[in-house]
Amino acid sequence: MNDPALQRALVIWYQANKRNLPWRQTCDPYPIWVSEIMLQQTQAETVIPYYYRFIAAFPDLSALAHADLSSALKVWEGLGYYSRERNLLKAAQFILEEYQAQMPSDQRLLKKIPGVGAYTAAAISSIAFNQPVAVVDGNVRRVMSRWMVHREATHTSQSQRLLAAYADRFLLRSDPGTWNQAVMELGAVLCLPRNPQCHKCPVQEYCGAYAQNLTDQIPRPKPGKPLPHYQVTAGIIHRGEFLLITRRRKEGLLGGLWEFPGGKQEPGETLQECLHRELAEELAIKVEVHREYCSVDHAYSHFRITLHAFECRYLTGQPQALGCAEWRWVKPEELTEFAFPKADRVIIQRLKLQTESAKPAP
Numbered sequence: 001m002n003d004p005a006l007q008r009a010l011v012i013w014y015q016a017n018k019r020n021l022p023w024r025q026t027c028d029p030y031p032i033w034v035s036e037i038m039l040q041q042t043q044a045e046t047v048i049p050y051y052y053r054f055i056a057a058f059p060d061l062s063a064l065a066h067a068d069l070s071s072a073l074k075v076w077e078g079l080g081y082y083s084r085e086r087n088l089l090k091a092a093q094f095i096l097e098e099y100q101a102q103m104p105s106d107q108r109l110l111k112k113i114p115g116v117g118a119y120t121a122a123a124i125s126s127i128a129f130n131q132p133v134a135v136v137d138g139n140v141r142r143v144m145s146r147w148m149v150h151r152e153a154t155h156t157s158q159s160q161r162l163l164a165a166y167a168d169r170f171l172l173r174s175d176p177g178t179w180n181q182a183v184m185e186l187g188a189v190l191c192l193p194r195n196p197q198c199h200k201c202p203v204q205e206y207c208g209a210y211a212q213n214l215t216d217q218i219p220r221p222k223p224g225k226p227l228p229h230y231q232v233t234a235g236i237i238h239r240g241e242f243l244l245i246t247r248r249r250k251e252g253l254l255g256g257l258w259e260f261p262g263g264k265q266e267p268g269e270t271l272q273e274c275l276h277r278e279l280a281e282e283l284a285i286k287v288e289v290h291r292e293y294c295s296v297d298h299a300y301s302h303f304r305i306t307l308h309a310f311e312c313r314y315l316t317g318q319p320q321a322l323g324c325a326e327w328r329w330v331k332p333e334e335l336t337e338f339a340f341p342k343a344d345r346v347i348i349q350r351l352k353l354q355t356e357s358a359k360p361a362p
Contacts, residue, residue, distance in 0.1 A: 007179065010182050011182055014181065033124050041081055060102050067089065094112075096163050107133055127177040141160070141163045144166040145209070149216070152220055153220045153221065231309065234307055235310055236310065236347070246259060248325045260347060267316070283317070284320075
């Protein structure tokens with residue numbers, strides 16, 4: 001199955017056509033690791049500006065290990081999936097303490113690092129250290145499925161074991177880093193889930209699915225499930241010239257980020273009742289809820305929300321961090337100093353535009 005002609009054709013194509021991505025300009029394991037974490041569930045074109053910003057802020061592992069969570073999240077802000085950044089910070093501290101700030105080349109040692117699974121360990125090991133291990137992501141599974149005419153969905157554990165074995169058999173062991181990137185590149189730009197560009201494929205003649213006219217059927221798609229949709233409230237709470245913001249606890253989807261306080265609507269309650277309850281449970285305060293300021297629709301990987309932001313006036317109760325990590329009264333112009341989720345940043349942008357439009361003309 002290790003076909004030298006296929007390997008040669010794919011590597012030649014990759015070297016002539018690969019995208020000019022910044023993390024491909026180095027063999028330093030630190031930026032390679034950062035890029036691989038950023039690329040999880042995120043397209044390369046989206047990652048590029050965040051990668052530059054992150055490496056500028058934390059140019060090496062030691063700089064990241066000594067960073068605080070707030071500053072790291074602010075640099076990451078907008079890229080989403082914030083657990084990746086929290087794991088990067090933990091991992092940098094782990095590598096500093098356990099491996100004396102040196103990224104190990106051994107795949108087994110790499111997998112001991114927080115947030116580094118089999119895929120990331122293989123990527124670092126092969127690309128940075130030229131170790132002969134196959135990288136297997138969604139793109140690689142799709143390529144292997146089509147080459148080997150694997151008709152089943154790729155998400156099952158049985159399929160993943162089989163496709164990983166195929167990837168290992170095809171691996172170009174004399175240059176594993178280049179080969180792994182070539183297969184991933186093929187899946188990313190030509191061997192697409194829908195409408196694959198078979199007429200441009202450099203290894204078309206070796207593809208079993210193409211030979212059998214099955215590329216539109218392989219791999220079988222994962223059965224879809226409707227995403228749950230939640231109604232969520234947030235309070236824009238005024239006390240004079242200040243607004244109240246809270247920081248989420250470190251664990252969870254948006255852990256460590258700041259937000260306008262509020263929470264998910266429960267069955268049988270109005271949005272206003274939801275906000276009153278959430279503010280009492282989270283901060284032990286009472287407010288006067290005024291008009292709905294705006295609503296924001298946002299989709300996460302496994303659910304969707306509509307965030308309803310209400311103008312509120314603070315009444316009574318000394319804020320307490322009962323359901324959050326901390327709270328602060330800040331001026332509206334200070335909001336941009338904190339890392340917020342995307343939906344909250346829409347509210348902040350609207351507040352900013354409103355403030356600017358209210359200023360008297362010069």
